[in-house]
Amino acid sequence: MRLSSILSLSTLGASVLAQNTTTGKLGDAVVVKNNPVGKEAVAVLPKTSFFAPVTENVKGSVKATTGANGVGVDFEVAFSNLPKEGGPFIYHIHVDPVDDSGNCTNTLAHLDPFIRGEDPACDSTNPATCQVGDLSGKYGKITSDPFTAKFHDDFTAMSEGPGSYFLNRSIVVHFANKTRITCANFFTVSACPSNNATTTTIGTASQSTVIPTSTNNLTPVTGGVGALSIKSLAFLPLVAMLFAF
Ligand SMILES: *[C@@H]1O[C@H](CO)[C@@H](O)[C@H](O)[C@H]1NC(C)=O
Ligand SMILES: *[C@@H]1O[C@H](CO)[C@@H](O)[C@H](O)[C@H]1NC(C)=O
Ligand SMILES: *[C@@H]1O[C@H](CO)[C@@H](O)[C@H](O)[C@H]1NC(C)=O
Numbered sequence: 001m002r003l004s005s006i007l008s009l010s011t012l013g014a015s016v017l018a019q020n021t022t023t024g025k026l027g028d029a030v031v032v033k034n035n036p037v038g039k040e041a042v043a044v045l046p047k048t049s050f051f052a053p054v055t056e057n058v059k060g061s062v063k064a065t066t067g068a069n070g071v072g073v074d075f076e077v078a079f080s081n082l083p084k085e086g087g088p089f090i091y092h093i094h095v096d097p098v099d100d101s102g103n104c105t106n107t108l109a110h111l112d113p114f115i116r117g118e119d120p121a122c123d124s125t126n127p128a129t130c131q132v133g134d135l136s137g138k139y140g141k142i143t144s145d146p147f148t149a150k151f152h153d154d155f156t157a158m159s160e161g162p163g164s165y166f167l168n169r170s171i172v173v174h175f176a177n178k179t180r181i182t183c184a185n186f187f188t189v190s191a192c193p194s195n196n197a198t199t200t201t202i203g204t205a206s207q208s209t210v211i212p213t214s215t216n217n218l219t220p221v222t223g224g225v226g227a228l229s230i231k232s233l234a235f236l237p238l239v240a241m242l243f244a245f
């Protein structure tokens with residue numbers, strides 16, 4: 001038995017029984033069961049590519065909604081305008097958010113709270129043994145243009161506290177060779193309690209955007225409290241694109 005296994009056994013007890021070499025130092029990823037019901041967040045790729053030779057950036061978004069009964073997260077991803085070469089493209093949740101300079105290198109590595117590491121590659125038939133942030137490893141690479149996918153992930157957290165919380169982090173899209181093409185931060189889309197506020201401001205000071213919160217029905221924004229600005233109207237087509245998968 002390897003020393004690391006012995007150490008794990010003594011510190012983690014019975015939970016270690018399912019471990020093998022593809023599992024993190026802290027064990028398999030744990031199913032998150034207490035995500036706030038109705039919570040939504042989205043990361044929208046920026047206009048400008050981080051990888052300078054890509055002149056017209058990849059377009060797209062990753063939308064996250066709390067899974068049924070608060071278990072895990074339902075993801076909806078959409079990407080288009082991908083580079084003609086260098087695929088299949090991969091994407092992950094990275095540990096740190098994108099800074100104001102848009103530098104994707106500074107998002108650091110994949111979200112990996114169980115300390116698994118990138119190698120060996122994720123076994124998609126056993127997602128608990130993969131890095132939590134390795135979305136394309138677990139649910140498929142970007143193999144078409146446009147590309148859309150919907151999937152459920154049990155291991156991502158939508159409320160602060162656990163390391164698997166990702167709404168303060170980022171999404172990064174890479175070439176197959178791992179070179180980073182573009183990246184974006186997640187922003188919470190507040191659920192609309194009653195027909196109260198109709199807009200939510202998302203983004204940092206440098207790139208804030210106002211979007212309607214009643215995302216399933218874009219018409220009732222007229223019932224707002226005067227918060228609907230020209231800016232939010234201009235953003236409607238993008239919102240429609242985001243949520244009309
Ligand atoms: C690792 O464990 C999983 C089940 O927990 C199993 O499906 C997989 O084959 C194991 N891999 C190795 C290399 O033993
Ligand atoms: C990765 O692939 C892209 C697209 O083929 C290429 O432009 C880039 O130079 C490659 N990066 C490395 C480090 O090989
Ligand atoms: C991004 O940040 C890294 C590390 O901080 C630095 O080496 C690199 O030059 C930066 N890239 C750009 C395009 O600014």
Ligand SMILES: *[C@@H]1O[C@H](CO)[C@@H](O)[C@H](O)[C@H]1NC(C)=O
Pocket residue numbers: 095096097160161162163165168169
């Ligand atoms: C994100 O939130 C998690 C959980 O609350 C925390 O452990 C982590 O340090 C935060 N990371 C960043 C980059 O803010």
Ligand SMILES: *[C@@H]1O[C@H](CO)[C@@H](O)[C@H](O)[C@H]1NC(C)=O
Pocket residue numbers: 194196197
């Ligand atoms: C709007 O929401 C705030 C707090 O979320 C609440 O205090 C207020 O009563 C609500 N207004 C209406 C008209 O529902």
Ligand SMILES: [Cu+2]
Pocket residue numbers: 091092093094110172173174
């Ligand atoms: Cu990545």
